[in-house]
Amino acid sequence: MRLKKMRDLFILIGIIGIVLMMVVPIPIWLLDVLLIVNISVALMILLISMNTQEALQFAIFPSMLLVTTLFRLALNVSTTRNILAHAEAGHVVDTFGGFVAQGNLVVGFVVFLILVVVQFIVITKGSERVAEVAARFTLDAMPGKQMSIDADLNAGMINEQQARERRRKIEAEADFYGAMDGASKFVKGDAIAGIIILLINIIGGLIIGMVYHDMSFAESAATFSRLTIGDGLVSQIPALLISTAAGLIVTRANSEGNLASDISGQIAKHPRLLYIVSGTILMLGIFTPIPLITTFPIALVLTFAAYRMQKNMEKQQAQEQQIEEEQQIEEVRSPESVISLLQVDPIEFEFGYGLIPLADTQQGGDLLDRIILIRRQCALELGIVVPVIRIRDNIQLKPNEYVIKIKGNHVARGELLLNHYLAMSPGIEDESVSGIETTEPAFGLPAIWIDETTKERAEIAGYTVVDPPSVVATHLTEIIKRHAHELVGRQETKLLIENVKESYPALVDDLIPSVLSYGDVQKVLSKLLREKISVRDLVTILETLADYGSYTKDPDILTEYVRQALSRQITHQYSTSSDSLLKVITVGPAVEKKIAEAVQQTEQGSYLALDPNSSQAIYSRVSEQVTKAIQSGQQPVILTSPTIRMYLRQLLERTMQDIPVLSYSELEPSVEIQSMGVVNL
Numbered sequence: 001m002r003l004k005k006m007r008d009l010f011i012l013i014g015i016i017g018i019v020l021m022m023v024v025p026i027p028i029w030l031l032d033v034l035l036i037v038n039i040s041v042a043l044m045i046l047l048i049s050m051n052t053q054e055a056l057q058f059a060i061f062p063s064m065l066l067v068t069t070l071f072r073l074a075l076n077v078s079t080t081r082n083i084l085a086h087a088e089a090g091h092v093v094d095t096f097g098g099f100v101a102q103g104n105l106v107v108g109f110v111v112f113l114i115l116v117v118v119q120f121i122v123i124t125k126g127s128e129r130v131a132e133v134a135a136r137f138t139l140d141a142m143p144g145k146q147m148s149i150d151a152d153l154n155a156g157m158i159n160e161q162q163a164r165e166r167r168r169k170i171e172a173e174a175d176f177y178g179a180m181d182g183a184s185k186f187v188k189g190d191a192i193a194g195i196i197i198l199l200i201n202i203i204g205g206l207i208i209g210m211v212y213h214d215m216s217f218a219e220s221a222a223t224f225s226r227l228t229i230g231d232g233l234v235s236q237i238p239a240l241l242i243s244t245a246a247g248l249i250v251t252r253a254n255s256e257g258n259l260a261s262d263i264s265g266q267i268a269k270h271p272r273l274l275y276i277v278s279g280t281i282l283m284l285g286i287f288t289p290i291p292l293i294t295t296f297p298i299a300l301v302l303t304f305a306a307y308r309m310q311k312n313m314e315k316q317q318a319q320e321q322q323i324e325e326e327q328q329i330e331e332v333r334s335p336e337s338v339i340s341l342l343q344v345d346p347i348e349f350e351f352g353y354g355l356i357p358l359a360d361t362q363q364g365g366d367l368l369d370r371i372i373l374i375r376r377q378c379a380l381e382l383g384i385v386v387p388v389i390r391i392r393d394n395i396q397l398k399p400n401e402y403v404i405k406i407k408g409n410h411v412a413r414g415e416l417l418l419n420h421y422l423a424m425s426p427g428i429e430d431e432s433v434s435g436i437e438t439t440e441p442a443f444g445l446p447a448i449w450i451d452e453t454t455k456e457r458a459e460i461a462g463y464t465v466v467d468p469p470s471v472v473a474t475h476l477t478e479i480i481k482r483h484a485h486e487l488v489g490r491q492e493t494k495l496l497i498e499n500v501k502e503s504y505p506a507l508v509d510d511l512i513p514s515v516l517s518y519g520d521v522q523k524v525l526s527k528l529l530r531e532k533i534s535v536r537d538l539v540t541i542l543e544t545l546a547d548y549g550s551y552t553k554d555p556d557i558l559t560e561y562v563r564q565a566l567s568r569q570i571t572h573q574y575s576t577s578s579d580s581l582l583k584v585i586t587v588g589p590a591v592e593k594k595i596a597e598a599v600q601q602t603e604q605g606s607y608l609a610l611d612p613n614s615s616q617a618i619y620s621r622v623s624e625q626v627t628k629a630i631q632s633g634q635q636p637v638i639l640t641s642p643t644i645r646m647y648l649r650q651l652l653e654r655t656m657q658d659i660p661v662l663s664y665s666e667l668e669p670s671v672e673i674q675s676m677g678v679v680n681l
Contacts, residue, residue: 015067021074031078032090035234038075041068042238042245049245061245068242072235076197079231093230145170197231271313274306344408346387346487349476354399355416358469359391367391370473377477382484382529383536385492389476404476406483414441414475416468420449423463430461442475482657485529493522500538507542515549523555524562531649531660533563533570540565554605556646564642564665571668574637574660581672584639584662585625587648588680591618595644595651608647615651617681622652625677626659634676637662 026034045064079089088094149166152158158166210220278299285295349371357363368391375386397403404412415438423433424440424447435448450458450465458465466474480487488496497518501508512518524545525535535541544565545558552558563570575582595618598610610618622638629636638661640648645663652659667673 018067018071018074022077025081026078028082028088028090031075031082032092034075034078035090035092038068038072038238039234039241041071042241046241046245065242068238072239073193076193076231076235079234080197080200083227083231089227089231093227093234095230271306271309274302274309278302278306345390345405346407347389347480348405348408349389349391349402350394350397350405351402352397352399353393353395355402355418356393357418358416358472359393365469367469367472370469371476374473374477374480378480378484380536381534382481383496383534383538384484384488384529385495386480387487402472404479406479406486411483412441412475412479414471416471417449418468420451420468421455421458422447422466422468422471423450423454423458424466426462426464428462430458430463433458433461433463441471442478481532485526488522488525488529490518490522493525494518496525496535496538497521497542500542504539504542507539507546511542511546511549516545516553520549520553520555520558521545524559527555527559528562533566533573537566537569556605560642560646560663563663567666567668570662570666571671574635574662575671580670581674582637582667583629583634583674583676584637585622585629585677585679586675587638587640587644588678590681591621591679592641592644594618594681595647599644599647608650610651618651618679619655621679621681622656625679626656629676632676636676638679639664639667639673639675642666 021034045061045068049061079093082089083093146167149158149163149170152163210216281295281302282299284290285292285299351358356365358365359367361368371389371391375389378384378386394403398415400415400417402414402416403410417436420435422438422440423435424445433448433450433454435450435454437446437448439445440447455465497508497512512521521542524541528535528541541562544562548558548561571582594614595608595610598608598614599606600609626636636659638648638652638659640661640663642663642665645661645666649661652661
C-alpha cells in the first residue's frame with residue numbers, strides 16, 4: 001500500500017512538473033536528461049505496442065499519448081527558451097543538429113520536413129482514420145454482441161461471471177477506440193505545433209542573434225538554424241515513434257501473438273513466393289545496370305530463407321499428422337468411441353468380392369451413377385429425398401451375392417453373374433434359349449442367365465434381356481419404394497416442410513405447430529407411402545391437414561381425407577391413360593357390412609375386431625378374385641366404400657401388401673370403372 005501511494009505521488013509530481021516546465025526555466029543538464037527520457041519513453045511505448053496481442057492489453061495508451069504529447073511540447077518550450085535566450089540548448093539538441101545534418105543545414109532542414117510529413121500525412125492520418133472507423137463499427141456491433149452474450153448465458157454455455165466479464169470487455173473496447181479517435185488529434189496537433197515552433201525559432205533566433213547577441217546575419221543564421229533543426233529532430237523522432245505505436249495498436253486484428261510472431265508466422269506459410277522474389281531480384285542484377293554484387297547476396301538470403309521455411313513447414317505438417325493419428329488411436333481406445341458404432345445407415349448395399357467391378361469406375365462400373373439416378377427417380381415418383389446409400393463390399397457374402405439393408409436389417413438379397421444377362425420369358429418358352437435358371441430378384445419372376453452368344457437369340461424370341469447393373473438398379477429401386485415409409489422420419493418430414501415453407505410460408509405457419517406437429521404429419525406421409533401414394537404434392541397434403549387437423553388428430557382418418565384430396569393423382573396412377581378405364585375388384589355389400597360391424601371405437605382411435613373365421617373367409621374370397629385378375633393379365637385393384645377402406649386395407653396388408661385398396665371417393669368422376677369380379681361371402 002505504501003509503494004502504491006509513493007507511485008501515485010510520483011506520477012502526480014511528474015504531471016505537475018511537465019506543466020511547470022512551460023513557465024519555469026530549467027538547467028541545460030536537466031534538459032539533456034529529459035530529452036533522453038523522452039526518447040526512451042517513446043521507444044518503450046513502440047516496443048510495448050509491438051508485443052500486445054489485442055488493443056485492450058495496452059488500454060492506457062490514449063492517456064499516455066496525451067501525457068507524452070504534453071511532455072514533448074513542454075520540452076519544446078524549454079529548448080526554445082534556451083535557444084532564444086542563451087543561443088544554446090544542451091548537448092542532445094546540438095548533437096542532433098550537427099551530427100544528423102552532417103554539417104549541412106539544408107540537409108538537416110529537409111530531414112526534419114520529411115519526418116514531419118511522414119508523421120503528419122502518412123502515419124497520423126491513417127491511424128486517425130482507422131481509429132475512427134474502428135470506434136464506429138465497435139459501437140454499431142455492441143447490441144449484437146450483447147444479444148450473443150445473453151443467448152449464451154440462457155443456453156448455459158457461460159455463467160453469470162463470464163457474461164459480466166465479456167460485457168465489460170465489449171464496453172472497454174468501445175471506450176478504447178473512442179478514446180483513440182480523439183487521442184489521434186493530439187499527435188496531429190503536435191506535428192503542426194512542431195512546424196510552427198521551427199519557424200518561430202528560426203525567425204526569432206535571427207532577430208535575437210543580431211540584436212541582442214551582436215552576431216552577424218550569417219553567424220546568427222548558422223547558430224540558430226542548427227539549434228532549431230536539432231530541437232525539431234529531437235522532438236519529432238519520439239513523436240514519430242509514438243505515432244507508429246498508435247498505428248500498430250489500432251490496426252491489430254485477429255491476432256494470436258505479438259507483431260513479430262504474426263509477421264514471421266504468416267510469411268512462413270508461403271515459402272514458394274520467396275523463391276519467386278529471389279529469382280526476380282537475381283534477374284535485376286543480370287539484366288539491368290544494378291551490380292550483381294548487390295542483388296546476388298539478397299537473392300541468396302531469400303532462397304535460403306524459403307528453403308528453411310519449406311522444411312519447417314513439412315516438419316510441422318508431419319508432426320501435426322502424427323498427433324492426429326495418435327488422437328485417433330486414443331479415441332478408439334476410449335470408452336466414448338463406442339458411441340460412433342451406434343450409428344445405423346438408412347440404406348446399405350453390400351456385395352461380395354466378385355461384384356466389385358460393379359462399383360469400381362476404373363473397371364467400367366457405373367453403380368454409383370445409377371444410384372444417383374435412382375435417388376432422382378424416387379424424388380420424382382415418391383416425393384421424398386432418399387438418404388445416401390452406403391455401398392461397401394462384404395467378404396462374408398458369396399462372391400456373386402449382394403444384400404440390401406434398411407436401417408441395418410436385411411430386407412433383400414440376390415445373386416448376379418457379371419458376364420451374363422438376365423432373360424425373362426414373355427410367357428412362351430423358346431427351347432433354343434437356354435441358360436442357368438434363376439429368379440428375378442425385384443419381382444420374383446422366373447428367369448435364366450444367358451451368355452453373350454445367346455443374348456441376340458433371346459431378344460428375337462421376345463425375352464426381356466437385362467444386364468447385371470440394371471438388375472441391381474431395378475431391385476434397389478423396388479426395395480426403396482416398398483420401404484419408403486420407413487425412410488421418412490420426423491427430421492426428414494421437417495426438411496420437406498421447410499422446403500415448402502420457402503414458397504408457401506402462410507400455409508406452414510398456419511399448420512405447424514398450432515394444428516399438427518411434425519410427428520403428426522410424418523405419420524400421415526408414412527401411411528401414404530406405405531400404400532405407394534406419392535407425397536410429391538405436399539402443398540395439397542398440408543392444405544388438407546390444415547383443414548381437418550383441428551377436428552381430429554387420428555392419423556388414419558387424416559390419411560383418408562388426404563387420399564380424397566389426391567383423387568386426381570390416385571386415379572391417374574391406377575387407371576389406363578389411353579381411355580381412362582379402371583378395372584377393379586369390387587367388395588360386396590355383405591363383406592362391407594361385416595367389416596363395418598366389426599369396427600370398434602375407443603379413446604385411442606378405431607380398430608378392426610373381426611373374428612378369425614370371418615377374416616379367413618374374406619381373405620379367401622379376395623385371394624380368389626386377385627388370382628383370377630392376375631391370370632387374365634390385369635393389375636388387381638380392390639374398390640370399396642370410403643367408410644371401410646382403411647379397415648379392409650389393414651386386414652389385407654400383411655399378406656397382400658402390393659394390392660391397392662381404393663375407395664369411391666378417391667376416384668375422379670370422369671374415370672370409367674369396370675368390375676372384374678365381386679368379393680362376396
